[in-house]
Structure formats: C-alpha cells, structure tokens
Amino acid sequence: MAENHITEVSGTGVPIRGNDIDTDQILPARFMKEVTFDNMADYLFYDARRDDDGTLNDHPLNVYEGANVAVVNKNFGCGSSREHAPQAMMRWGVDGVVGESFAEIFRDNCKSLGIPAATADRETVTDLQDWIEANPDGEIEIDVEAETVTYGGRTVDVEIDDAMKEALVEGIWDTTALMYSNLSKVEETAAQLAYVEGAD
C-alpha cells in the first residue's frame, strides 16, 4: 500500500454543496460502533441521503453514483476527528476531493488514506460544481503534481499543500514505516524531555 505513488486521480464528479459540512453529517456517530471500517460506505451521509420514511432522496450521492471526485465548499469535514468520514467516502468511491477549504484533521485523514484534497477559490469550485451538474458523466482529472484540475476542455489551478503533494507523489503518505525507521532518534528526543521517566 505504501508504495503507491498518487500523481493523478480522475473520474466523474459529485458536487456536495454547502459550507461547514461536519463529520456528524458525513458519518453519523451511531454507525461508528464497529471495530473495522469495512462497512462505512453504507453509512456515508446516511441521514442526509434519506427522507423521513427512509427512501433515498435527491442527495448528490444518490444522483452521482460511481463518482470519483467530490467537489465541496468551505470548511468541509469540520467537527470530529473520526477517520470514519474519509474512510466512508473512499470506500464509496471517492479518490480525490476539491474544495474551498478543509478542516485540518479531515485533511490529515485524507492524506493518511492517500486521498488528494485540493483547494481553490470559491469561483473555481462553484464553476466546477455547476459543470458537474450540467455534465454528470463528464471526466474530471486532478493532477496532483501540477496542482491542476482538468474538466470539459479547460484546466484550472488548484492548491495541494506541499506536504500532502510530496507524500502522495513520492508514495510516502503512509508515514508509519517512514517514522519507524527513526525510532532510535525518537527515543533520544523522548529521553531529553523533563517529564519522561528516566530523562535527565
């Protein structure tokens, strides 16, 4: 898994409009009572996707099934630290996200999972959302290295923060092995801390 270089992701899009879409909406807490992430796709936006009688409504995830690129607005993924949220999106089929901004823990979780999270200004994002609505089968490509999104014959600039970009492109977004190789340095750092047992 850790060897995966992620230089681009592509596919059709799903516009999930609205600012401050929190992780309680993305993955309601009552579905976190499982010890694996295996079933999380079933619970993605569970309440928002259903009417009171339980039937699926016209939520974008019901309309744009099979999409790979989610396009969102400001402060997406705010609230809880639950990795269940991006896990559910990934398992549903989302390979990349474009938005105006992301809550930090959510973005970190995306990085851990190898999901590029690109940001752009409001106009760029809403243009893309409008375009998806007009072209539900249209292909969108996020070029991680070039920090661009290409769709409908045009290419627009987006931003992917340096650390995420480097990690995805170099295939080192899974940081466990990388940090594990520094374990002796970690022990040295710990030993210097006043509050760690056995420190100087």
Add this chain to the structure above:
Amino acid sequence: MSRNTLYDKVWEKHRVTELPNGQDQLFIGLHLIHEVTSPQAFGMLRERDLDVAFPDRTYATTDHIVPTETEKRDRPLEDAQAEEMLSALERNTGENGITFFGFESGRQGITHVVAPELGLSQPGMTVACGDSHTSTHGAFGSIGVGVGTSQIRDILATGCIAAEKQRVRRIEVEGSLGEGVYAKDVILKIIQELGVDGGVGHVYEYGGPAVRELDMEGRLAVCNMSIEGGARAGYINPDETTYEYLRGREYVPEGQEFEELKAYWESIRSDEDAEYDDVVTIDVDGMDPLVTWGINPGQVIEVSEPIPAPEDFETGTERKAARKAYDHMDHEPGDSMLGYDVDVAFLGTCTNGRVSDFEVAADVLAGNTVAEGVRALAVPGSETVREQCEARGLDEVFIEAGFQWRRAGCSMCLAMNDDSLEGDEVCASSSNRNFVGRQGSKDGRTVLMSPAMVAAAAVEGEVTDVRRFFDDRARTVSADDVEEVAD
C-alpha cells in the same frame, strides 16, 4: 511566523526530525485512547507485526459507547456492538501493556476529563488522542491535538505523528465575567466572533485578564472548544493556578521532582516578547449568558438578543446557512431564544462535565424542580467526578430536583449509547456541538449553553436567563435579613 511562544518551544522540544515531505516527526508525550477510534489502529499494527513503541506513555479509558445507567453496565453489555468495542479495547490494552481505566478501576470516564484530573496531562507536553476534543489539554499549557485512526497507528507504532507547524493566534480576552457568565460563554463568544472556520491553519493561545481569572476547569472548557472554532489546538500558558491544580494529583510527582518539573513548565511559557502570527482582542465585559440559536457552534447570541434574521448576514452563503438553521430549529424572523421550549436538559461532557460544572448547576437547582415533561440528565464526566459530587451531596440535589443522576460517559453529546434525543426534541445542552443529528436524532435540536443555563432551562422548561434565579435568591436573602432585623 511565530517566535518564542509556548507552541514554538514545546514543538521544538518534541521535534524528532524533518520528514522527506517537509513535515516534522513530532514525539507525542501522552497518547490517550478510547474504544471507538483505536480498534482499527491496533488491527493495522497487527497486520504489520508491529509493537506499541511507548506503552508507558499511553493510557486508555472507555467513554463513547458506555451505558450511563448502573444496571446496564454489567458485562457483557446488552448492546453487542458496544460490548465488542469494549472487549477489543480491553484485549488491545492488555496485550500491549497499556494502562486501562475500565469500569472496575473506579476511574473510568471521558478521556479529556480523566487525564487532567489524574494529573496525566501536564504543561509542556504533546498530547494526542483519536478525538477532536484533545484540544482540551491545552488548558495546562501543552499542545493537544485530535488525530485520525491512521495517525493513532503511527503513534502506537512510533510514538510520533507527522505534522506541520500552524500559525499562532493570540486571543486576548479583556474584561471580567459578570454573575451567571462562565468559561463556556467565553469560548462561545470567541467562536461567534472568529467563526467556525476562523481557526483553520491556526493554534489559539488564549490569554488576557478574563482567561487568567479562570480556574483550571474553566480553562479546560475554553480549550476544549478550540476545535469548534476550527483551531486544532488551543492553549493557555501555565501559571500558579495550573501548578496548584496539579500538585498532589495521582500522576504528578511530589517534592523535589515536582519543583524540577515546575521549572520546565515555567520555561515553556510564551516569552514576554514572543511573536504571534496575529493577535485578536475580544471583550467580555458586561456580556450576557450566551446560547446557540442554529446548527453550528458559531451561530451564537446573547440570550436576550433576538435571533438574527437571515437577511442580516453579509454573504449569500451565510444567509443560506442561517435559513437552513431557521428551518431545522423552527424559528420565525423576530423570534428570541428566550422562551424556546426545551424537552431535554443535558449536563456533562468533556466540555462541562467536571465538579465545578455540577456545583454551579446544583446551585441553580437547589429548591427548584425540573419542569413537567422535561427529561433531565446529569452525567458526570468521570467516575472520579461522580464520587466527588456525591461526597458533597450534589447527587441528592439533582435527584430531588428531578434529574437522573448517571454514571460517567460521553452520553448524549453524541448518542453512541442509549442516551439520545428522539424525533425533533429540543435539548438544552452543556456539550460542544449543535450539528444536525449530533445528539442521535436527525431532527433533534441542540441549544448549547453553560451548565448553569442548562439547569435554569430544565426548571423553566424553556431557554431562560439563569441570572433570574440569582436575582430571586438575592431577594429571598434580603427578605430574611429584614426578618432577622425585625426579630
């Protein structure tokens, strides 16, 4: 770029090395785990045949899924999923030599209540937990960050996270709090002013006279909700209030060792001439108690103010968000939150589930009863809190007033156990999030407020200004005084 702030100093001390992607490998001095976000991480560790690198720096408790009714805490738990999560945590901590504060320890509770009260959480540490409210620990002058499950795996395996430094915003809180106004109101005010995404990319350093005056439990409440303001971490420089709180706690050394630690704690305070990325001043002088009126923690008003009309907002997106909130909360233009009917009163959580929170609520409840038809829950943040409250007789005050006095857990903050809103019930809540669906029902409505305001709402059956209770009492006292004089 900030310089010589507590954040800079603590970061530097915990920085192991720079990673190839430019992030820092940061040592985590205190790793807290619970049943919901850790089992998958232990699974990943097993897949890779890795051990826990620093079991002595890792502590576990169970909070999210636990029943809060005594008779439901017998094992196996009735809820098979909850039992599976709890058993997995017991197994994972047992196999890896991690201290676990389970039911039988007498110290079970919400991670962010347990670690501070046991003295595990100390100044100058880096604290991480798979829970966004890890920002709470910043109250001691540490860097507390919430992490996802893959990062929990990183910490278990290496003791570290990969992270980049944030910008540091100093929030200077001017003025002093009037009667009936608390730490909870301070943080709600900050989020109202700076917005729910105002802190993205930032760490908040809270200071100024109103923050200095807060006791540790108040400081914990402020730092707890940093994340609701979009800041992943928030902290307060340690001072005598901090050191006095820590002295004598179970995991805090005594004597010479304490003095040595204190020297370290003093050394990591932000310098007088520290540089911040920006400084914001917020005045809380004369502020009334605050409540939320909408569906995010930035939709806040002073309880006496009218709810802002959607048209009053500057941008189209804000107007849209306000309309959505109106729809969910069932408001009409010109409505006030005063008199907003309440079905449930909920006291507790990692924000306001500590002894002083129950004390202030009990003070309001003494001699009063919960309004008919209101379901009222008092859920201590930890079993230690419960015992301390009971030792002071507070449980009796709650029970006499008509509250259910429960056992420790996250409970109705996010309704992962049986404690849940039903239908479109309205909850006056001392918790931290009023997101749609947060308290277990997608139509449920949450009004965030201080514990004193929750107690007052429970008695009135509607949102009210708690200061009325103090006024009534003041009148009673003066009447007694007059009688005494007459005698």
